[in-house]
Amino acid sequence: MDHPSASRLAVPEEDVIEAKAFIDLFMIAPQTLVDHAAFRCMQLGAGCAISLPSAPAIGLNRILGIAELDDLDTAYAWMSKKAGRRFLQVNPNAAPQQTRDWIRKKGLLPEGNGWAKLRRAAPITPLTHTGDIGTRQVNVAEAKIFGSMMCAGFNFPANLMPLWSAIVGKEGWTCFFAELKGKAIATGAMYASNGWAWLGGGATIPEFRNRGAQKALITARLNEGATQGVKSFVVETAQPTANDPNISHANLIATGFEQIYTRMNYRFSDVS
Template identity: 75%
Template sequence: MDRPSASHQMVPEEEIIEVKAFIDLFMIAPQTFVDQAEFRCMPLAGGCAISLPSAPAIGLNRVLGIVAPEDLDMACEWMSKRAGRRYLQMNAATAPQRTHDWIRKRGLVAQGHGWAKLRRTAPSTPLIHSGEVATRQVNVTEAEIFGSMMCAGFHFPANLTPLWSAIVGKDGWSCFFAELDGRPIATGAMYAADGCAWLGGGSTVPEFCNRGAQRALIAARLNQGASQGVQTFVVETAQPSADEPNISHANLIVAGFEQIYTRMNYRFPDGS
């Protein structure tokens, strides 16, 4: 991993735990996978830059938690050596004008409606989910099944299975299955540190969508985190719009999450 920048900026709590999760994801990834997939991560100024060219997801090819132009220069230089699509994620509403000027000068272009960032406090009593779907934690022996299901649910290439399999059973991580009649049909993950938790990895096998699996997994992770002393939970999902509703966003709102801001996705120009 590259050495962090000496500079530092104030990063919101909601971003810090997400940054920590992805740095840890890199740290625990199998070395053979890191080498073969050219997986890289650089902590910088309280945020990070992460690159996995074979992954179609923005989340694995982005700069996160960095807004100061001098730090963005370093992140941009680092990203320029990486292949694939690359993005800067930022809350445009709170970024200083000089950062917006930097984005224009560098030729970054906003794409889509952005990502909604949501937060809630820990439940005061355990949540009870009723329905046909049950949840349980993933056993270490089931790590490959978990990883392959995540890839299938997110339409990731199968060669990313070792990455997601690696988080099962690791310190800080809690991985869950949602099951229907004893068959795993959906996945969910949580990374917790310092009283905060980031929720991710919520994917459902396509033929079992709309059966309540993700609502059950949200409750399971909130209960697990609360039992570990987590006080604040954060998560992100695609920003819904009139022409593109998002059931994940709706599930999170029903579960007590509140949207606190929208983070835009600015794509680096090819060749930068």
């Protein structure tokens, strides 16, 4: 893993904590998975470029939190040699003109509606959640169950189960199950560092969706983060539109998050 000099342009703290989470995910991934799945990560300033070609998710095949053009050039050259669908994530409304020009010159094209970035402050008093869904932290002995549930929820290949299993019990990470009548039906994860926390890993078994599991998991992580000294929580989800609503976005707004910007996903062309 490479560590070039820090970027000089400011990167939003909301992106910094997200990049930290994915850098840490790479650092703690089992070496066998890194080798067999060609999992790679390069840190650049406050951001990173990350590549896991067998993962269908944009989050594991993207450039994130990089602002300086020299660093973007480095990340682009690195990512161009990787397999799979690859993306650059940038908030075009905050990017300087030179960055937007650079994106055009590289032939990177926006795909989809982008990602909504949301943030909220830590609750002053513990939040409550009503309903039949309970939550609890995942035990290290349950790491494989957690990993397999996340793979199933995100439609990841089963061989990536060790990636998500590896975060259970690791420093900075807190993992949760949502349960219904004692059965684990959904997952959620939190990565905390320096007063910030990133929320991810929200996956629900299909037959138990739309029952409030993710709202319960959001509440549980907000409460736990507050006890750990977290001041600000951030999360991202697909940007909803009138014709394409997003229940995850609605759940976050309902639990006190506010959208602060939208990042576009600029896809690499097939020709490097």
